[in-house]
Amino acid sequence: MKNNLKDLTDEQLIKEFQDNNTVDAYELLVKRFKDPLMNYVFRFVGNKDVASDIVQDTMIKFYLNKDSYKSFAKFSTWIYTIAGNLARNELKRRKRRVIFSLNNHDDDQELQVEDKSFVAPDRATDNSISREMVEKALKKVKPVYREVVVLRDVQGLSYEEIAEITELSIGTVKSRINRGRKQLQKLLKNIYKG
Amino acid sequence: MNKKFYNEDSEHQEIIKLLKDLPKVTASDNFEFNLMTHINNKNFKIKSEQKQSNFFWVLVPATGLVISAVVIFFVFFNQSNEFNLLLQEPAKIMGSVNNNDYPKNLNDVILDQKPLGNSYAGAVSKKKSATSEPKQSKTLRIVVKPNDVIDEEYVNLPFDKSKSVNVDAAIDNFSKNSTQPQSTLVGGVRKQSGFDGFYIREQLNRKFLKEWRARLDSINKNLNQRVNSLR
Structure with missing residues (x-):
């Protein structure tokens, strides 16, 4: 059975x-x-x-x-x-x-990720450190954006699925994902040069 | 025509890669066991919703608000009682402002003003000497009028100054020299004070008076009749 x-x-x-x-x-x-x-x-x-x-x-x-x-x-x-x-x-x-x-x-208030003095550039290349920084930066992203970014980029769901889960329109989902990614990019500007 | 409002995934390739590379978090090994234990025991308490029903977070600011409101109420309530002039009788306020409080000519009061120091005290003392001080034993009282004018007035108190004595000095003197004659305390036996103490004023009973007046009239009438009969 x-x-x-x-x-x-x-x-x-x-x-x-x-x-x-x-x-x-x-x-x-x-x-x-x-x-x-x-x-x-x-x-x-x-x-x-x-x-x-x-x-x-x-x-x-x-x-x-x-x-x-x-x-x-x-x-x-x-x-x-x-x-x-x-x-x-x-x-x-x-x-x-x-x-x-x-x-x-x-915990969200603990770290200013955008502070360049926080991690030396030579150490920033280290995978574990950059991963830790990404995790902390992700925590600092607004929850409304974080939710959709996680569903899209971490869980790999489609826009349609995310729209259904969050009960939002696909346009709103895309907009929020875009804003979330931009926030993340801003927070990680010392290790990410986008 | 199909205008792209968001660059979607292509613009943030590196961010997406970083997020995809994040380590996957897995549930604990005993997750299923715990879950099935809960279900088999019919323990369906949902922790996150239980926490939500806690209204303590509402009570904290509410309590603070009530306490501050009570404090503010009492502060303003007391202040309004102290300073509300409207609560005072207007006649009293007007009556207390007297033209006599203001000296008409300063020269009348300040006869010999000294350059430094006791300006107003000097003025008061000169005024005291200029005015005819009563020979009787009277008590001088400084009065602050509602319009901030300081005035002095003599008050007849039922105490004789000549008989007054410093009580501490008298006791001290008595303990040291018991042979010396003792001083007389205020209101002593030499002269009786005019002060009779307080007495209660009784209201007239008109009915009672009428009754007695009628009796007296009848007695007088009777007496007159007898006198006339004897004549």
Whole structure:
């Protein structure tokens, strides 16, 4: 049975889970999407523990609301939408906490990436350092832009899929991706000469 | 015709490459186990939504606002009571401003002004000497009028200055030289003070007076009748 399930597409698996309440189908979908979702949510919220909780919540929501999935949509789009909504709520909550907190220790405020004195030019060529800087710069990009940039450039989704996940028009998605990339480029100007 | 508004991927090739090269983050090894444990135990609490229902962040500014409002209210409430002249009786304010408070001619008051120092005190003392000081024992009182004019007035207090004594000195003297005659304290036995103390003014009872007047009239009438009969 399990071997047969492995050959099924995501949409067929969710149908199996909806119709026959097959937990194996559910488990298989979890196995397929836990890592991509984890990567997406982590790049979006910037915290591994929070990202893990969000992905766990996404899977629970998927389990509880399996019937709300309609077969005309792609399963990946649907599950990304759930995870994206939870991540956005988390970011809003964190923003409120930062506003009312007397001591702002938000990670986003820690580093001025555009400070050229931060990394010596000879060290900037080092892959690990440049990667670290990209990660930090990505955290500094506005969340509305960061979300779509991550979906496009990190997760490799199409514009249509991103538009469906974010419930935006394709034009808005493209505009936001462009702005996000420009922000990132500005932040990384000492290692990236674009 | 198909105008390209955004250069899309071609313009930011290097950024895209940097983002693609970022290491992939994976879920923890026990992710599935934890998830299935939650589901099997029917523990469907969604952590991120639970955190959202915490309204403490609303209470913090609300509490601050209420406290500041209360403080501001009390501050302004007290100030308005202290400085609101409208609450005072207008007659009192007008009555307190007297033409006598202003000297008509400064020469009347300042007879010999000294070049330095006690200018106003000198003026006051000269005024005191210029005016005929009452020989009776009266207490001089400095009064600050509402229009900031300082004036002095003599007040008849029921204490005789000649009989007044420094209480501390008297006690000290008594303890040192008990043989010496003791001083008399204020209101001593030599002369009785005119001060009778406070008494309550009673209101007239008209009914009671009428009754007694009627009685007295009847007695007088009766007496007159008797006198006439005896004659």
